[in-house]
Amino acid sequence: MCEEGHAQVHSxxxxxxxxxASEGQILGLAHPVSGDAAVTVEGSLSTGGYTWCxxxxxxxxxxxxxxxxxxxxxxxxxxxFASPVSASGSLYIQCPGLAVVPLVRTDGLALTPGQLRxxxxxxxxxxxxxxxxxxxxxxxxxxxxxQAHSQLCMEAVAxxxxxxxxxxxxxxxxxxxxxxxxxxxxxxTALEGQLSNLFADWEWLDETSNHAHGADQAGxxxxxxxxxxxxIPTSPGSTRCCYRPR
Numbered sequence: 001m002c003e004e005g006h007a008q009v010h011s012x013x014x015x016x017x018x019x020x021a022s023e024g025q026i027l028g029l030a031h032p033v034s035g036d037a038a039v040t041v042e043g044s045l046s047t048g049g050y051t052w053c054x055x056x057x058x059x060x061x062x063x064x065x066x067x068x069x070x071x072x073x074x075x076x077x078x079x080x081f082a083s084p085v086s087a088s089g090s091l092y093i094q095c096p097g098l099a100v101v102p103l104v105r106t107d108g109l110a111l112t113p114g115q116l117r118x119x120x121x122x123x124x125x126x127x128x129x130x131x132x133x134x135x136x137x138x139x140x141x142x143x144x145x146x147q148a149h150s151q152l153c154m155e156a157v158a159x160x161x162x163x164x165x166x167x168x169x170x171x172x173x174x175x176x177x178x179x180x181x182x183x184x185x186x187x188x189t190a191l192e193g194q195l196s197n198l199f200a201d202w203e204w205l206d207e208t209s210n211h212a213h214g215a216d217q218a219g220x221x222x223x224x225x226x227x228x229x230x231x232i233p234t235s236p237g238s239t240r241c242c243y244r245p246r
Contacts, residue, residue, distance in 0.1 A: 050080040050123065053095075057085045061092040061100055070095045077126040086118045087111070088175055093124065093131045102130045112142060112175030112243075142175060145243050146191050154179065154187035158197040158240040164215050164232045167204045167239035176243035178206035181218065181226065183242045188223035195240075202227065203238045 053064035064081055073095075088111045091103040103124065105111060115136040116122065124131040141153035148154055159170065171177045179187065184205060192198065202217035205226075209216050214230040217237050229235040 050078045053079050053081040055081040055084045057087075060087065060090060061094050062103065064093055064095050066095060070098060073098060073101065073126045073129075075127055078123065079126075079131070080121060080123050083116055083118055083120045083122050085116075087116050089173065091116070101126070104130055104132055105136060106132050106134065110175075111136060141245065142243060144174075145176070145241075146187075146194055148187035148190040151244055152183055152187055153243040153245065154183075154191055154195070155241045155243075156191075156194065156196055158195075158200070158203055158238040160197065160201055160238045161236045162204070162239045163234075163236060164204055164229075167237070168206075170239055171241035174241055174243070176241040178204050179218075179240065179242035180206050181216065184218050185223055187242065188219060192223065197238065197240075199225075201238045202229075203240050 051066045051070070053066045055065075056063045062081075062084070064079055066079065070077065079093075090110055092100045093103050094100040103111070105115075108130075111133060116133070122136070123134045125134055126132075141147045144155060144157070145153040146156050153176075155174075155176070159167075162170065168178060184203075188195070188198070199219060199221055201220065202225075203219040205216040205218050207216040208214060209228050211228055211230065213232060214228055215232055216226060216228050218224075218226045219238075219240075220227070229237070
């Protein structure tokens with residue numbers, strides 16, 4: 001019978017206390033030093049099943065340092081951390097000594113602007129080689145966009161004098177896309193008094209009118225103005241992006 005002691009113990013078998021709790025217990029169990037070490041029930045409940053991580057950013061990769069350190073990425077591994085940066089698009093997570101893995105939403109898509117903000121406490125789960133963000137919202141419009149209706153946002157300020165492909169890339173980097181003709185009409189009509197640079201120039205659409213080597217533009221004089229431009233590589237236009245909340 002052990003009355004009281006201080007020691008480091010390594011056990012490869014299950015430890016049971018068959019007597020009453022008051023007669024057999026371990027008091028003062030310190031924090032675990034490895035991912036498979038013993039923890040108290042109180043310690044397990046206090047973390048809610050998550051491992052808290054200190055975070056920093058390197059490029060588009062979030063470096064998460066867990067305590068105790070992770071030995072591997074197992075399916076179901078849950079991590080919680082305060083984001084060190086506001087970011088979107090192609091993002092990754094890496095724990096020291098382990099591989100860099102993608103960070104995506106639960107639908108498998110990249111995070112869009114506004115979903116990962118500096119200081120936001122993010123909860124992520126590892127599933128088949130990816131970390132999925134469990135608590136990012138998909139509703140509402142990103143910063144710089146106005147809500148036309150529940151399923152459509154339009155950028156408030158148009159960017160002038162862009163080539164078509166540059167406009168496509170710009171919208172994609174914002175988490176959106178060029179507006180289709182029906183999206184443009186709906187949003188322009190609903191938000192006409194709130195949009196900047198409206199009717200100042202032709203604005204690119206995600207439409208081709210079934211013509212090769214060209215694209216459509218809209219909004220030069222009214223929300224219903226439309227034309228086709230046949231020389232995409234050289235024709236400039238304004239870019240105003242659309243975004244559909246998910």
